[in-house]
Amino acid sequence: MKEILKINKITKIYKNKFKALDELSLNINEGEIFALLGPNGAGKSTLINTVCGILNFDDGNISVNEYDIIKDYRKARSLIGIVPQELNLEAFETVWNNVNYSRGLYGKSPNYQYIEELLKELSLWDKKDNKLRELSGGMKRRVLIAKALSHEPKVLFLDEPTASVDVELRKDMWKVIQKLKEKNVTIILTTHYIEEAEEIADRVGIINNGKIILVDEKKKLIQKLGQKILKIELSESIKSIPNALESFKLQLNNEKNILTYTYDTKGKNTGITSLLSEIKSLGLQLKDISTEQSSLESIFLNLVKESENEFARA
Ligand SMILES: Nc1ncnc2c1ncn2[C@@H]1O[C@H](COP(=O)(O)OP(=O)(O)O)[C@@H](O)[C@H]1O
Numbered sequence: 001m002k003e004i005l006k007i008n009k010i011t012k013i014y015k016n017k018f019k020a021l022d023e024l025s026l027n028i029n030e031g032e033i034f035a036l037l038g039p040n041g042a043g044k045s046t047l048i049n050t051v052c053g054i055l056n057f058d059d060g061n062i063s064v065n066e067y068d069i070i071k072d073y074r075k076a077r078s079l080i081g082i083v084p085q086e087l088n089l090e091a092f093e094t095v096w097n098n099v100n101y102s103r104g105l106y107g108k109s110p111n112y113q114y115i116e117e118l119l120k121e122l123s124l125w126d127k128k129d130n131k132l133r134e135l136s137g138g139m140k141r142r143v144l145i146a147k148a149l150s151h152e153p154k155v156l157f158l159d160e161p162t163a164s165v166d167v168e169l170r171k172d173m174w175k176v177i178q179k180l181k182e183k184n185v186t187i188i189l190t191t192h193y194i195e196e197a198e199e200i201a202d203r204v205g206i207i208n209n210g211k212i213i214l215v216d217e218k219k220k221l222i223q224k225l226g227q228k229i230l231k232i233e234l235s236e237s238i239k240s241i242p243n244a245l246e247s248f249k250l251q252l253n254n255e256k257n258i259l260t261y262t263y264d265t266k267g268k269n270t271g272i273t274s275l276l277s278e279i280k281s282l283g284l285q286l287k288d289i290s291t292e293q294s295s296l297e298s299i300f301l302n303l304v305k306e307s308e309n310e311f312a313r314a
């Protein structure tokens, strides 16, 4: 597997001394859909704008297809397309002119056939002579994607492509992104919707306070998602986990009065009934019982909490 984008220990400090990226490293595989997930203010846009050369950075290095984005600026930049978070378009131009013009900005010679195919693929062809101000929000976003793809980049960044769009359009957008993947375009998108990362990404990276706190295959995250935790509080503490309960792989807390059992909600048999009847036949008295979901949401919140604690300690 080839790593098409290598981000190595990037630090970005804004003029007001705010450190928005903190020695952040991340590698992206060619052809994957990577979702950068994080709360508002985490540093997602800063990271994307840095990689795309819109913002400068203070330390570290970045390469696209082995081209350093500073030393080989032109080559690196020509491989990248970006769909920015904000919708800013030349309102009085037509779709056709706008997208062809964007291609020219990258020093590429005109290719009307390519642009025609692109507009058709994005369901924009019948709007090609419309002025941008005549388009709906969703169509404008498609134009932004067309512009970003006008010079045939290998890596496409989408900064919150579905923020403040309705459910229908979001699904449409996911289809567009999936189609691009089929054409072997590498996709990096930012989002603060967990559902979005779950839906379309191959891998998910979680960012907070300018640091990547976790990168994992989405499938693995979902596996963790299907797990629940059962907490069994006993009336009296025990010395150790009884042998009869060994097969349940329980954990005992330091005070030795709470047993925790992790089970798979997607499995046929959770094992809860037999666990509780074993506990009963051992004569242990229960004080309380509770379950916790380890959803991506809670994994996310816990990770963010942990990294905030680290942040506070630093
Ligand atoms: N031009 C700037 N000057 C100072 N701080 C900034 C600037 N732009 C963004 N920030 C700060 O950097 C942090 C990351 O911002 P941003 O990358 O936009 O986050 P995200 O896209 O994840 O919401 C935020 O705390 C934001 O307030």
Ligand SMILES: [Mg+2]
Pocket: 044, 045, 046, 085, 159, 160
């Ligand atoms: Mg942002």
